[in-house]
Amino acid sequence: MRIALIAALTLSSGLAFADEGQWQPYQMPSIADKLQHRGIDIPAKQLADLSQYPMNAVVGLGYCTASFVSPQGLVVTNHHCAYRAIQYNSNTEHNYLAEGFLAKSQQQEPSAGPNERLYITESVTDVTKQVNANLSDEPLARYQGIERNKKALIKECESDDNYRCSVSSFHNGLEFYLSKQLIIRDVRLVYAPPESVGAFGGDIDNYEYPRHSGDFTFLRAYVGKDGKPATYSTDNVPYTPKSYLKINANGVKAGDGVFVAGYPGSTSRYRLTSELEFASQWLYPTYAAHYQQKIDTIEQMGGADNGIKIKYAGTLASMANRMKKLNGLLDGFKATDIVGIKQNRENDFLAWLKQDKNANQQVIAELESLLAKQHKLTQTNYYFENAQSSTLLSAAKSLYRLAKEKQKDDADREAGYQERDMKMFTARLKRIDTSFDANVDKTLWLQDLNEYVDQPLKVKVLDNALSRASSDEDLSNKVAGFYALTELTDQSTRLAWMDKSPAEFESSNDPFIRLAVALHDTNMQLEQEQKTLRGKLSVARPAYMSAVINYYKANDWPVYPDANGTLRITYGMVDGYQSADALYKQPFTRLEGIVAKHTGVEPFNAPEKVLNAIKANDYGEHRIGSVYQDPRSWFCKLMSCEAKPNEFGSVPVNFLSSVDTTGGNSGSPVLNGQGELVGLNFDSTYEAITKDWFFNPTITRAVHVDVRYILWMMDKVDNADNLMEELDLVKD
Structure with missing residues (x-):
């Protein structure tokens, strides 16, 4: 039977909602029965309380999720989430991406980079009434009013500089919630396997299954000696979290209930x-x-x-x-x-x-009209926006915008240019040096400019800037001139421009700054068009969502908001799936699969020490149940292992579950029914990618790295005994 037919039947029967939902923590008591049915024994009220275990151990990275796993601020996340931290500390002499990294003491733990942060969500508050207070009916003024109200709430929330607050839209503007997060500004790299483990299979295996990826890395949070967040200093000390996750080294088996907590990025259901x-x-x-x-x-x-x-x-x-x-x-x-x-x-x-005679029958028609305008605007502006893709032009535009915004009161500035944003603004300018090469940037920008030149929708101001480029060779020479004459490649020069006036920008001879100034008014005009449209959508979308929610409730279907980067919980069970006719994918993969896939050529180039440990059966004379437990190993000395008959037959590497995740959930802790760490979420199966639009329980599976593989790597391969001593390992 075709997947399309299965999906349609599943949807029409109402069964599509099994394990579906990226739930706000406060909603957990409302689905307590569903959690119990899946074997999640930890009380739903406890999961709803962000001050209690395990939710107060879950942290955000701003783009991924992580969790505390020791009282000394040790944090575990995905290797690909810590990629920039590893890259930041790598060079041609010590390429930690290729070699891996392990600090044997806290003194050896380097900074993960000036931009790296940990965000600990302490509270989430409904502020819908405050955001919607005193709004104008005029679209642009309405949009500006919403932004003004949000900024006022954020300013009040951030009275303590150690906190970062944000107001997020839920149900497409029907509701708004204020999140208050403690910021850890000193994050350090602790332990990362080589890329040939952390990303084994590379792009070929990405979103595929079976997988054999050791997608994990350990970081550590540091604070000042007074216990408060501080920027990097050798005098800082490890942060003491309010709680940290216990690790169940017995892992999970097929059919076990699990749940995931994290910060999913975006869905469109x-x-x-x-x-x-x-x-x-x-x-x-x-x-x-x-x-x-x-x-x-x-x-x-x-x-x-x-x-x-x-x-x-x-x-x-x-x-x-x-x-x-x-x-x-x-x-x-x-x-x-x-x-x-x-x-x-x-x-x-x-x-x-x-x-429903009282319902607005035009709710979809009104929204469709606005969406048609939005789609046309997106297409019209696409090539012009891409033609501004140069890293140095982007920096120049941001700097000139900052100079203009500084002419306003702080409360009236555009988000991203207020005083609260200056630390991150500075850090972004500094970080350019770690991921920028002038020749690469020039080549990429030239490609985008050529695409712009070759399409009919031109913007006069950019055409004027390229006026002398009548051929591909002329354009290439003109672009080369930008990079030859600019001083923005120098970090101190970029930072100095943060304090200059608009007049100084407008009289500058730097080619990128001159272009940024020339493009500014046009970019602001396009931005205002977008804001006006968003103002109209801020009425139409909530009206539509209100009707949709009533429709869902009438059918007794679950109502949860689309993912928007805020803290969520999702639940499910360890389970395989039927990926095609007569092809069932088992929920677990094993170490032996690494050897089978190994070719010695990237991305299937497993490290020799991993292969040797597998081939030597260096995961124990006695494999107990579903966990590696060699009575001679560090782990078994700690846990007093006894030799028992083998059931699983190996060390599990990755496993599948039916939890409802998406981008941003990378690094999220996978927890068993008691709230103990059993794995890390890192991917979805290829068939499940469309869950951003539609959740199909028959094929939707998330992929996790098994905690038993992480422990095996730490114990048997990399000898990370100093870190294992920090972990709170439990067994059933």
């Missing part, structure tokens, strides 16, 4: 069918092709220069991941008729809506 069609027909194919071109260029230039390869490793990995996800979405739309499924659901919703 409540979006209209027309939005899905725009994404599948134009947005995703365009972006995927764009990423592929950049990837090819960086790989080619990195192949000839190892310094470039190291500098752009994080950028390349990020783009490759995005591109494969986009292609996976496109393939998923072909394999499963998600457009048809969503259209059927939309038709049912409209039929239901017509039965």
Whole structure:
């Protein structure tokens, strides 16, 4: 039976909601019965309380999730989430991406970089009434009013400089919540396996299963001697978290209930069918092709220069991941008729809506009209925005915008340019040096400029800047001149521009600053068009969502917000899936699969020490149940292991579960029914990528690195005894 038919039948039966949902913590008591059914024994009220275990051990990285695992601020996350931290400390002499890294003492733990932060969410408060207070009916003024109210709430929340606050929209503007997060500003690299373990299989295995990836890395949080957050200093001490996760070294088995806590980035499950069609027909194919071109260029230039390869490793990995996800979405739309499924659901919703005489019957028509304008605006501006992709031009634009914003009162400045943002603004300017090469940046920018020149939708101000470029050779020479004459490649020069006036920018001879000044008014005009449209959508989307929620409730379906980067909980069970006719994928992979896949050629080039440990059966004379337990090992000396008959037969490497995750959940702790760490989330299966738009329980699976593999690597391969002594290891 085709996946499309399975999905349609599942959806129409209402069973599509099994294990579905990226729930706000406060919602957990409302689904307590579902948690109990899955074997999640930890009380739902405890999960709803961010001050209690295990939720107060879960932290954000700003782009991934992590968790405390020791009283000394030790944090575990994915290898790919810590990629930039590893890259930051790598060079041609010590390439920790290739070699791996282990600090045998806290004194050997280097800074993860000036931009790295840990965010500990301490409270989440409903502020819907405050955000919607005293709003104008005029669209642009309405948008500005919402932003003004949000900034006022944030300012009040951030009376203590150690906290970062944000106001996030839920249900497309129907609700707003204020998150208050403690900021840890001194984050250090502790232990990372080599990339040949952390990303074993590389892009080939990305989103695929079976997997054999050791996607884990340990960091540590540091604070000042007074216990308060502080920037990096050799005098700082490890942070003492309010709690840290216990680690169940027995792991999990098929059928066990698990849950995941983390910061999922973005989903689109409540979006209209027309939005899905725009994404599948134009947005995703365009972006995927764009990423592929950049990837090819960086790989080619990195192949000839190892310094470039190291500098752009994080950028390349990020783009490759995005591109494969986009292609996976496109393939998923072909394999499963998600457009048809969503259209059927939309038709049912409209039929239901017509039965309610008090409902706004035009709710979708009004929204569709605005979305059509939004899609056209996106397409119209695409090439112009890409033509400004140079790293140095982006820096110049931000600096000039800062100079202009500084002319206003702080409360009236654009978000990102207020005093609260200056530390991160400075850090971003500094970090350019770690992931920038002028030749690479020039080549990538020239590609985007050529795409702009070759399409009909031109913008006069940019055409004027390129006026003397009448051929590809002229354009290349003009671009080369920008990089030859600029001083923005120097960090101190970039930072000095933060204190200059608009007049100083406008009289500058630096080519990138001159171009930034020339483009500013046009960019501001386009930004205002977007804000006006968002002001209109801030009325239309909530009206639509209110009706949709009533429709869901009428059908007794779960109501949870789309992911938006805020703290969520999702639950499920350890389970395989039927990926194709007569092809069932088992929930666990084993060490032996690493040997089977190993070719000696990247990305299937497992380290020799890993292969030797596997081939020598150096994971114990006695393999107990589903966990490696050699009575001679460090782990068994601690846990008093006894020899018992073998059941699993090896060390599990990765496993599958039905939890509902997406980007941002990378590094999220996978917890058993007692709230003990049993793995780390790091990926989804290829068939499940479309869950951003539609959750299909028959094929939606998340991929996790098993905690038993992490412990085996620490114990048997890398001898990280100093770290294992910090962990709170428990057994059933």
